[in-house]
Amino acid sequence: MIKFYNTLTKKKEEFIPIEDKIVRLYTCGPTVYDLAHIGNFRAYIFEDLLHRYLEYRGYKVIRVMNITDVDDKTIKGAKNEGISLREFTDRYIKIFLEDMEILRLKKPDYMPRATEHIKEMVELIKKLLEKGYAYYKDNSIYFSISKFPSYGKLSGIDLSKIKVGARVDADEYEKQDVRDFVLWKAAKEEEGVWWETEIGKGRPGWHIECSAMSMKYLGETFDIHTGGVDNIFPHHENEIAQSECATGKKFVNYWLHCAHLLVNGEKMSKSKGNFYTLRDLLNKGYNPIAIRYLLLSTHYRDPLNFTENSLKQAENTIKNYNEFYQGLNICAEEKYNPEIKKEIEKTREKFIEELDNDLNISPALSHIFNLIKKVNIYFSKGEFGKQNVKEVKEFLEDVDNVLCIIEKKEEFLPEEYLNLIKEREIARKNKNYKKADEIRNILKEKGILLEDTPYGTRWKKIG
RNA sequence: GGCCUGGUAGCCAAGCGGAAAGGCAGCGGUCUGCAAAACCGCUAUACGCCGGUUCAAAUCCGGCCCAGGCCUCCA
16 A cells, blocks of 8 residues: 655545556656756656656556746746747756756656647636636736635645735736736746737746646646645645636645755755756766665655765665675576575565655665675575576566666676686686786786685676 | 754664664674675664653653745746
8 A cells, every 4th residue: 555645635645546557647847947956856856766666566657747948037048048948948958858867767758848838828727717716917817816715725824924025026017916826927028938829918927837737638637746845835836726726626636745955954055056966966977876876765755965975875885786786697506595585575575565655765775785685695605596696686676667776787808807717716726826816916907806706706897 | 923844873864652774984803715795793871952741752742952945936
C-alpha cells in the first residue's frame, strides 16, 4: 500500500488512483529564462523518483511537465537580447533537456509549452467569465477569489491576514480586490508579446497555463500534482480555484510538495555567491550521478542542505557502490549459495516497504547497503558463485530502475596488460612475489589497480 | 506581524512514546606472501537549550535560541 503526504489534507494517505493501475501526474516544470539551478533540480529529482517508483510498483504513469515560456522574466530576457521570445526560450529549453538527461531524469510523456496552449487557456477563461468567477478590468481579466469560498484550503492561508502592501504590484494592473489574481494580462505595447483572441488582445497570467494544460492531457480531475513548497501559495491555490470553478469538479486528489534546498545552511542566492547551476558543478569536475544521488537521498519533505563537502561524500558513495557492482564479475565459480537469494528478497521487500511510505528513501537505501555488506562477507569467504553474481547484479539493476545510480562502464584493458596480469598470477602461484609486485607496480603507474580475490585477480582503473 | 519546516556523532542523514538505521571521513584490528578490497571493533550514556507530562521522550506539551520557507507570478 503506497502512502503519500497530501498537502491538501495535511495527512499521510493511502494512494488510490482514479483509474486502477494508471496514475495521471502533473509536475510543475521550469520557467525557461535562465539555467536551472540545483534547487530546481531537487524538485525535478523528487518528481523523477515519484515517477519511477510508481512505475516500479506497476502503475502506468501518464505524466505532464509544463514549460513556462511566456511570463515577465522570459519576455524581459528576450527583449534584453533583442531576440524573439521563441528563440530565447528555445535556447533554455534545449539546455534544460540536456540537464535532465545528465541527471537521468525520466522524460515526462508530455512537456507542453504555455505558448502552444493559448487556445486552451482562452477557453478556460471564457468559462470562468461565463460563470461569473472572472471579471474584466482595463482589458485584463481577473479571478475573483471572493466567489470561491474554499479559497485557501491547500495552503491554509487566512485571507483576512494577507498583508496588503509591499509586494503588491499596485501600479501595473488594477484589480477590484488586491488579492484577486490575473488570468489574462492586457497587451502592453512595450512588451511586444500578445495574442489576439476572443477574450481580447493580451497574454496569459501564470496560473492559468497549468490548469489548462493539465486538464487537456490528464482530464478535469487527476491523481497527483507536485511542485516545490513555494508553489503552494499562491500558484497551486490559484490553480485549484480557477479549475474547480470552471469544471465544478475536484481538480486534484493528491498534492505533493518538496522542501527547499539550502546551500551551506543558507538560502541560495546569487549575491551570496552560493548559487550553483548543474553546469557550475560539472565544470568543477563533479560526477552528475553523485549530484543525483545527493539530491535523491534526503527525504523530499525535509530541507536539504547542499554543500560541496556532502557532494564529495556522495561521490565516494557512488564510487564504492559501483565498484561493488562491477567487482562481483570476477567470480565465475560453479557453486551456488542459496542464502544470497533469501537476503535479496528480504531486502527487496524492505526497499518497497520504505518507499511505499511516502517515498522514504533513506531507510530504503540503508537496506541496500546492508545487503551489500552481507554479500561482501559471503563473497570474501569464497561462498559465492556465478549464479549469485547474476542474482545480486539483477537486484541492483532492478532497484536502479528507481535510483538510477549505476554507472555501467565498458572498460577494456590492452592485451599486453591482460597478459601482464596473467604473468603475475603465474608468478604468484610459483611464489615469485618479487616479480608479482613488480608487475603490480607497473600497472599501478598506468592507473590500473589490481585486487586479488578468492576467485582470481581483478583490476580497476584509478583516477 | 501571521502561518509553516528543520536543528541527531567530524560531515551527511534515518528514527517521531519503549534499549540511537545507513552513507562519507578517521583510528585500531582481522584476512592477505605483501597490498588492495572486504570484514570486525571504536568514534552520540546521547538527539539545539530549559522546564513539564509519562513507568518510559530524540520522539508528546510549554517556553526560548538558531537556521530556513510562505504571506500575489521563486522548485
